[in-house]
Amino acid sequence: MIAYPSGTATRDNTAIRFRQSFFNQNLVFLKVGSDGNIQLKNDSTSAVQIYADAHAYTKTAPGATAGSTLVPLKPARIGQVNVPANDSVLVEPLGKAGIPSGGVSDVLFTMAAAKSSASGKLIVYPSDGSLPGDTNLDYGLNLLVQNQVLARLGADGKFRIRNAGSKAITVSLDVAAYLAEPSAAVKGTTTQPTPPYRLADDVRVPAGGTYTVAPLDRGGVPAAGVSGVYLNLTNVHHTGSGIIRVYPSGTAPTETHAVTFMEAMAYSGALPAKLGEDGKITVHNTGSAEIRLWIDQFAYFKEPATGCAGGAAPAGMQKASKVSVADPEPYNPTTVLQASPTAVGSLGILEFAYTDGIGRLMHGRANPDALWSIQWTPIHGQEGYYGQPTLGEQADGRLNVLAHNLSGNVWSRTQATKDPAAWGDWVNVQKPMGSTVTVARHDDTLVAFAVDGAGSLWALPQYAANDAYRGWIQLGVSGVSTATAPLAVPVADGLRLFYLDASGVWRTALYARGALSDCASLSEPGFTGTASVVSSPGHRVRIFVRSPNGHILTKKQDGAGVFPQEWEQVGSLVAAGSPSAVLSPGSGKTEIVVRGTDDRIHSTGEIVQGSGQWRAWAVAQRHDDTYVPATDPTAFAYTGTNGPTWAFIFRTVNQEVRFYTPESETLRSTVTSPTFKGRALPKPPAAR
Template sequence: MRRVTSCLALSVLLVAGLAGPGLAEEPVLEDIEVPTDFVPIDDPFVLDPGATDGGGAGATEQPAVTEADVAAGTSRFVPLPPTRVLDTREGKGAPKAIVPPKGSVVLQVTGAGGVPATGVRAVVLNVTLTSATGPGFVQVYPTGQGVEGASSNLNVLTRGQTVPVLVTAPVGDGGRITLYTHGGGHLLADVSGYFLASGETAAGRYRPLTPARILDTRTGVGAPKAMVGKGSAITVQVTGRGGVPGSGVSAVALNVTATGAPASGFVQVMPSAGSTAAGSSSNLNVVARQTVANLVVVPVGDGGAVDVYSSSGTHVLADVAGWFTDDSGTPSGTGLFVPVTPERLLDTRSGTKPGDGAQVPLSPRGKAGIPADGVSAVVLTVTATSPVAGGFVQVLPTGQGTVGGSSNLNLERVGQTVANAALATLGDGGGVTLYTLRSAHLLADVAGWFTGGSTSGELPPELQGLRVAERSTTPYDPAAWPFPTGSCLDTAEQALADADVFEPTLSDDGCSVVDGLWRDPWAGTQHSAVEEVRAVHVVPLPNAHASGGDTWDAAKREQFANVVDQLEVVSNGTAAARADRAPEAWLPTVDSCGYAREWAALKKAWDLSVTTAERDALAAALAGC
């Protein structure tokens, strides 16, 4: 199998109470009640890491964009170190002046901050409004191609407030984007990547997942059960968890939440052990006792990990939404991005207000320039407004997520308006579901979509009918799954004989293989010594045990363990690397598609369950077939 390479986007949410999935943004309503205890942040804590406005500082050299790439209409993601390209407080990228209410800034994004001058379809920015002059919203749209007020990206409630949000902004006329502010304030923008015109490619393709929580310092998930200390950072393993494969990943998409901060500050997410200095940039700002979330797309660092830094100390949660491939995989046309002019797909204010626990369906396909098929995920800004009480909103693929298992935005008080971005995976029927814990109006604006197969948004046929369940915690006893049996030419020896490229050489008594030539199907290497290879189960026995096999009788366990068709002959190195890992933690470097098909077929044939993360990893591998 080939190794699956990926990159994922991470959104960090800081919460003081409930945390949930989703990102939403909408115009601020005029009748919002301003809380009297709000403490504004004077500065967004986003520092300029020394980049310039020149063309391409800090950028990695990319292959030239061909006419075929441009004609394809699709694009691949290229991450960048966070670089300030706009700050109206200092005159960077725009005049040095506060942007007045109902004013706008036209920002040149191509040729700046490491973004190439040509071939760019969209840019990924962390946009911040600070020193707000009043309640309102900020809208980001392609210059010359959008309508003011037709969509929104972030909302502010009070004078002096600071609010950041991640924006995937389609590039408009002349390589520019327009930032419109309804209420006025200073505008800042830090670029962290871009989408470059591309046809089939290995790197930069997005692999959507069912959102999964991989970090919660309140409960000890993914890190010690303790608040991230003031001026401190924790390391969070992202590859091999939550459906992200163990290799082939360039970046991840996370929804990051901060909660319970004792003082105002900021949270920064960065590649582990990378060159980015702690405190040199920020992904979200938090006020004391506030719960706030933001979407983050961050390259993975050493060992597939990211570091999460807090300036003031806070609890942090992170839900993974997907990942981007690196250049180690096979080129494909799936997972490429197609931007659209932002357009509103959902606004419940024109109808009945969703009640407590409501699940609001959204069908993006066939709307706003999105095709009716071949779509795997969409880029949304999700906004919740006029809630009856504090709660959260979760965005999940229809029929494929667990309500309450993740979150995208948090609401803390009656009448609040909160928005966030979401990379929304399409589920059954190509749909997305927006869940709200407490009654609130919901809005959703779309900015683009990612390519998928013809059954995009639905499970591949190989995975349909698989039973989804958590793994059993019953202890595994190797003696209950006898393999090998030690008999003459037992199943393990028979597998060695069958896998020999030529005719195997047997021992004098014919009971074991002593010589031959084998090709490792999971690594593509050849081995001529029997001591270098071994027979392993496609579905490891401990996994079978935890997936329903713990209820089998002894005869069925022995039968499963000794079916030759369930065995592959691989090198000792491959066997050790895979060990008992499931697909969400390990996929082969060669033919991951065939591996996924074989794994799924065995699970079906023996009525063994899969976890959601396991199923998502299999779906990602099958999407590249």
């Protein structure tokens, strides 16, 4: 059976193979003609009865109501289920085989049935829906059959499989894609049906052999910006039995079914096929004999536009460069986060993390009213880490740490339980990065950012709250510096990113649901170091950087969200390090600390809330405080029994953590800098 858009020439393709006295199904994406119709052509010598069921549609342009977007996956098995005779089973796909644990409206999977001693049919429908009148898969006596299924999930995230047959049957479920809800954390691809196009015409694939499909720039598919294509595979005139597997080029095969075939039968099977990093797809013949293969293309999946220029290869199409690290960095700043309280009325624990000079990843926990009771724990296991780690909190309150492994990859570790605090296992995210990593909260999900060795900007999103990280996605920006991690700040429409390019220009962009927009340059070339950003009510942000001549500069968004062209200089101090700024929760003023050329920490702050008028710089360490900072300071806000306040910390050359709090703050206008009380936090355990 051939299918093509009405009003166009007949296309040489296979939409479905059929056989005598038996129903066959195949789910294909079909482009409609200009009259809104599709054409079906029976190219056999006998009449055939057709049932056409519509399962979904795509829009030619965004509508008033946003629809779900498709995310192709490397095929993986959800599981095998036994469906009793004249009964149904519930299937819960969320959180399995690459599917997020939330934000999913539908899943696409191949349902393959084992040989049965009876005939029957299988029907898939939402867990809270009524039994529909169509059939997803007919099975027969001693036949191997399969079909691609688009399953809508019920409100509980499950779907039901009904067996309208007299015998129980076992089916395998191999997912190849899912549809992300409009509100999902990451936007998927848009589906672009094309006139059917034959990619492979009677190709011989030997037993155990593979065939590589290259769909880009063919049959209406663009040469770039494509994550996958919708294929239909047909094999005929074979002499053996087996399974055809389809998976992204450059990856290992998994135990999944695209087309299951047996002796002296012709089979077709359709599925969304995710592209490898080289833009190609591998087809693997697991059978015991050579097969003849036809492959037809019916649609492609277009990556969302980033809205940023930069000349990088499209998302998913550029391989990150391998990064090798010779030695750890001993004096990177310490990361601080106050966790959410574990009970009503309790105080959130202060969480600290840093890496030391021998590659240990140290984690500290302290009651904000009893910092001397801090407990330091090395959480690196047998691995070594370098650079400043980053801390995030899952939607359910569990702590997550991301750090740069000495292998070049970013590794992630999340608490298995928050109270009592206990760590889960390390997870290698499997992508070499040149910069260190940062993380920020995007609604109820976490998103990490880093730059690969080639200077391309990547995001590592959770696709649902409390979900695992699913892999890096490229954001289409190249020429980014690897010397510093991107900075991400939550704003009304997503995350405001700040990053330094290879020429030393500070740039900004808005990240939302996996794509960038609202991109702008903030500086001339020649800048180095890291930025610090303060967010005011109304999601207005102010950025602080160190200029090429060492002065601290700042810009603040105006009411329209636009940054001014010119920088404002904050006093005359010449700094040796990067600034760290915080919005004081006590006074409502922005406070800044920085390491000076005299090896002392200096402080300034606003004279009046939101004024951008600054006190004179003053040394924040008392004259009898002889501790020399070996790291840049980290300023942070936190809440103790006496209310909200702020503090800053640094580490000495001996990795001792010094903690400083302002002794008094006031809401009134003042040009006087606060005095700071400093103390040493207990040392971490000795290296073993």
